Amino acid sequence: MAKVVSGRMTADIEGDFVVFLIGMRFNRPWHVVKAAYAFRAMPRMLKYLRERPEAGLLHAMLAIGPDGPLVVQYWRSVEQLEAFARDARAPHHPAWKGWNRLIGYDKPYVGIWHESYQVKAGAYECLYGNMPRFGLAQAGEHVPVERKGSTAAERRGVTASQA
Structure with missing residues (x-):
């Protein structure tokens, strides 16, 4: 496992x-x-x-x-x-x-x-909570959420002014 x-x-x-x-x-x-x-x-x-x-x-x-x-x-x-x-x-x-x-x-x-x-590059969002490396994280890197943003919008690269 x-x-x-x-x-x-x-x-x-x-x-x-x-x-x-x-x-x-x-x-x-x-x-x-x-x-x-x-x-x-x-x-x-x-x-x-x-x-x-x-x-x-x-x-x-x-x-x-x-x-x-x-x-x-x-x-x-x-x-x-x-x-x-x-x-x-x-x-x-x-x-x-x-x-x-x-x-x-x-x-x-x-x-x-x-x-x-x-x-397109950056046009995706994923979250894995208490999971092994899974899905897109197996195709790319598995990184702490803080590296890309704490919200789904931040992980997609959307700023507060765009939301």
């Missing part, structure tokens, strides 16, 4: 970054084999990316929601994210082709989705 850091902490990351959410939904749970294909592809992709930090993935974490698994990813740039997705030598490309062959968009056994958000 990760070491809990007492008190209030925040994240600090230099420059712009991308938050990429990707998940799947089991529309017809009895099609376990098809769902397993989609579920097994992500660990291979993440292993590949962790072994190649120059590809741009800063951190990834898995969560299980009421509709299925979700992976939260932090990327250095949208260009690096898209380059990985299109690279025929990287594991995303064969997984994407396999998905289209096995399931595609005309067989609703398993749903997939993704969202990406480009975050």
Whole structure:
């Protein structure tokens, strides 16, 4: 279990970054084999990316929601994210082709989705209270809240006159 850091902490990351959410939904749970294909592809992709930090993935974490698994990813740039997705030598490309062959968009056994958000430098805010290093703090630095501001607005860089 990760070491809990007492008190209030925040994240600090230099420059712009991308938050990429990707998940799947089991529309017809009895099609376990098809769902397993989609579920097994992500660990291979993440292993590949962790072994190649120059590809741009800063951190990834898995969560299980009421509709299925979700992976939260932090990327250095949208260009690096898209380059990985299109690279025929990287594991995303064969997984994407396999998905289209096995399931595609005309067989609703398993749903997939993704969202990406480009975050400008400093245009974010986070707070971790009595938590281990988590989320964006794992992609960047885990710093005491006082370093960036005691309020959410201060951590976003908003001054009192702008509020």
